[in-house]
Amino acid sequence: xxxxxxxxxxxxxxxxxxxxxxxxxxxxxxxxxxxxxxxxxxxxxxxxxxxxxxxxxxxxxxxxxxxxxxxxxxxxxxxxxxxxxxxxxxxxxxxxxxxxxxxxxxxxxxxxxxxxxxxxxxxxxxxxxxxxxxxxxxxxxxxxxxxxxxxxxxxxxxxxxxxxxxxxxxxxxxxxxxxxxxxxxxxxxxxxxxxxxxxxxxxxxxxxxxxxxxxxxxxxxxxxxxxxxxxxxxxxxxxxxxxxxxxxxxxxxxxxxxxxxxxxxxxxxxxxxxxxxxxxxxxxxxxxxxxxxxxxxxxxxxxxxxxxxxxxxxxxxxxxx
Amino acid sequence: xxxxxxxxxxxxxxxxxxxxxxxxxxxxxxxxxxxxxxxxxxxxxxxxxxxxxxxxxxxxxxxxxxxxxxxxxxxxxxxxxxxxxxxxxxxxxxxxxxxxxxxxxxxxxxxxxxxxxxxxxxxxxxxxxxxxxxxxxxxxxxxxxxxxxxxxxxxxxxxxxxxxxxxxxxxxxxxxxxxxxxxxxxxxxxxxxxxxxxxxxxxxxxxxxxxxxxxxxxxxxxxxxxxxxxxxx
Numbered sequence: 001x002x003x004x005x006x007x008x009x010x011x012x013x014x015x016x017x018x019x020x021x022x023x024x025x026x027x028x029x030x031x032x033x034x035x036x037x038x039x040x041x042x043x044x045x046x047x048x049x050x051x052x053x054x055x056x057x058x059x060x061x062x063x064x065x066x067x068x069x070x071x072x073x074x075x076x077x078x079x080x081x082x083x084x085x086x087x088x089x090x091x092x093x094x095x096x097x098x099x100x101x102x103x104x105x106x107x108x109x110x111x112x113x114x115x116x117x118x119x120x121x122x123x124x125x126x127x128x129x130x131x132x133x134x135x136x137x138x139x140x141x142x143x144x145x146x147x148x149x150x151x152x153x154x155x156x157x158x159x160x161x162x163x164x165x166x167x168x169x170x171x172x173x174x175x176x177x178x179x180x181x182x183x184x185x186x187x188x189x190x191x192x193x194x195x196x197x198x199x200x201x202x203x204x205x206x207x208x209x210x211x212x213x214x215x216x217x218x219x220x221x222x223x224x225x226x227x228x229x230x231x232x233x234x235x236x237x238x239x240x241x242x243x244x245x246x247x248x249x250x251x252x253x254x255x256x257x258x259x260x261x262x263x264x265x266x267x268x269x270x271x272x273x274x275x276x277x278x279x280x281x282x283x284x285x286x287x288x289x290x291x292x293x294x295x296x297x298x299x300x301x302x303x304x305x306x307x308x309x310x311x312x313x314x315x316x317x318x319x320x321x
Numbered sequence: 322x323x324x325x326x327x328x329x330x331x332x333x334x335x336x337x338x339x340x341x342x343x344x345x346x347x348x349x350x351x352x353x354x355x356x357x358x359x360x361x362x363x364x365x366x367x368x369x370x371x372x373x374x375x376x377x378x379x380x381x382x383x384x385x386x387x388x389x390x391x392x393x394x395x396x397x398x399x400x401x402x403x404x405x406x407x408x409x410x411x412x413x414x415x416x417x418x419x420x421x422x423x424x425x426x427x428x429x430x431x432x433x434x435x436x437x438x439x440x441x442x443x444x445x446x447x448x449x450x451x452x453x454x455x456x457x458x459x460x461x462x463x464x465x466x467x468x469x470x471x472x473x474x475x476x477x478x479x480x481x482x483x484x485x486x487x488x489x490x491x492x493x494x495x496x497x498x499x500x501x502x503x504x505x506x507x508x509x510x511x512x513x514x515x516x517x518x519x520x521x522x523x524x525x526x527x528x529x530x531x532x533x534x535x536x537x538x539x540x541x542x543x544x545x546x547x548x549x550x551x552x553x554x
Binding site: 047053054055057067070071074075077078095096097099100101196197200201209211212213214216217247248249250251 | 437444457471472481513514517
């Protein structure tokens with residue numbers, strides 16, 4: 001057999017093997033895929049996807065739009081007062097400018113959308129998902145669909161996802177889910193972890209640190225932090241993020257219990273009101289409608305009920321707005 | 322349930338208050354004038370102007386002028402206690418009592434301000450490896466090195482008392498510290514934040530980043546100079 005002929009044969013064999021393995025996969029997953037069901041959490045196993053490097057970006061309009069999106073992702077504060085009303089940047093919770101595996105990387109999110117989300121009970125496009133980040137994590141106002149900031153961020157994510165599979169849960173996606181805590185997450189134990197491990201950067205009042213006007217370490221509660229509607233206010237989300245990413249440069253150094261406890265401590269502090277509170281009459285209603293998850297919204301802590309206020313931080317839209 | 326939560330909250334407050342109180346008790350008020358007298362022995366290496374000296378091939382002496390007083394103070398205590406091992410500094414630090422340490426620290430902190438550099442965001446050049454490491458880090462799976470500026474602030478000009486300025490410090494000193502963290506002779510960083518990072522830096526990265534920060538104030542001045550000349554015209 002000549003080399004020339006063996007190559008197509010090899011290709012055929014490869015295709016057949018791939019087809020077989022994906023058929024087997026489909027069988028394992030069950031009879032028929034329900035596309036409304038959210039994708040499963042990141043599968044175990046090695047991270048296989050690597051996003052492209054910025055040095056390979058072209059010098060044309062596409063490349064410029066990617067760079068613009070990258071800038072907004074890292075320095076989201078450039079939209080302060082327009083679309084952003086707290087002290088956060090996207091890259092605070094999506095490390096390495098949204099590229100790092102197990103830090104909710106953008107290359108693993110891009111192909112997930114459009115997707116049905118229980119959070120707002122509808123199919124969300126990627127643009128809507130990003131807009132959600134502005135509403136909650138940035139305590140802001142979503143940039144309009146088709147506006148340059150949104151197009152730039154979508155282009156940045158699109159470029160970063162070059163070659164990534166579509167509509168698949170990739171290893172490294174999201175924050176790795178911790179097992180249930182052995183002991184119920186405890187604020188007092190969390191305070192000790194916070195004082196020992198977190199305060200050196202985030203401050204003993206969770207206020208973060210600045211140099212001049214530039215926020216270096218983000219605030220974790222108070223007006224500068226994510227609001228009561230952001231995913232990060234959930235104790236499990238924060239615990240997962242912290243375990244895999246904090247303290248910065250020391251991933252996986254805290255025990256699971258420490259991550260749970262410190263997440264409970266951080267997220268049992270006051271922060272800007274949940275924007276959805278504007279659509280409902282009471283805290284109770286907001287709590288019952290949107291907060292049947294692991295969080296402290298509506299709970300009484302140290303004699304005060306969290307979220308029992310009309311403080312939207314710097315966001316100028318009032319409660320009845 | 323509520324009562325338990327409130328009780329634990331009160332305990333929490335008391336705990337934090339006592340931590341703060343003990344921290345205050347430790348801190349002695351430094352006096353720069355007294356510090357000048359006690360600093361007589363420091364001048365030989367750190368120079369009269371506190372600027373230190375880069376000694377290629379030998380031990381470089383760090384710039385002290387403008388470092389945060391609390392940072393200098395901690396280092397002197399750590400030299401004394403052996404948490405930071407350095408044959409040159411150990412005997413000198415051991416000569417100082419707690420009050421003298423506070424005084425010397427105040428003296429150098431007030432001597433001259435550390436250079437203030439731009440704080441505005443500026444995208445790192447992906448072709449410039451040192452600028453990239455400083456601004457974006459090296460997040461390869463076996464590196465996991467955050468950007469230096471994520472803790473040391475924009476253009477590495479330092480953040481608070483715990484993250485000292487890097488820009489304008491001497492090349493030899495910066496490289497030696499990274500080496501010291503790697504070999505364990507320096508382990509006095511808060512939460513061992515620097516130890517882990519230093520251990521994952523390779524030799525080439527250490528040389529590159531030490532040089533980058535040592536020359537950064539000059540680089541930035543040069544970069545911004547032509548446009549200001551144009552403005553003048």
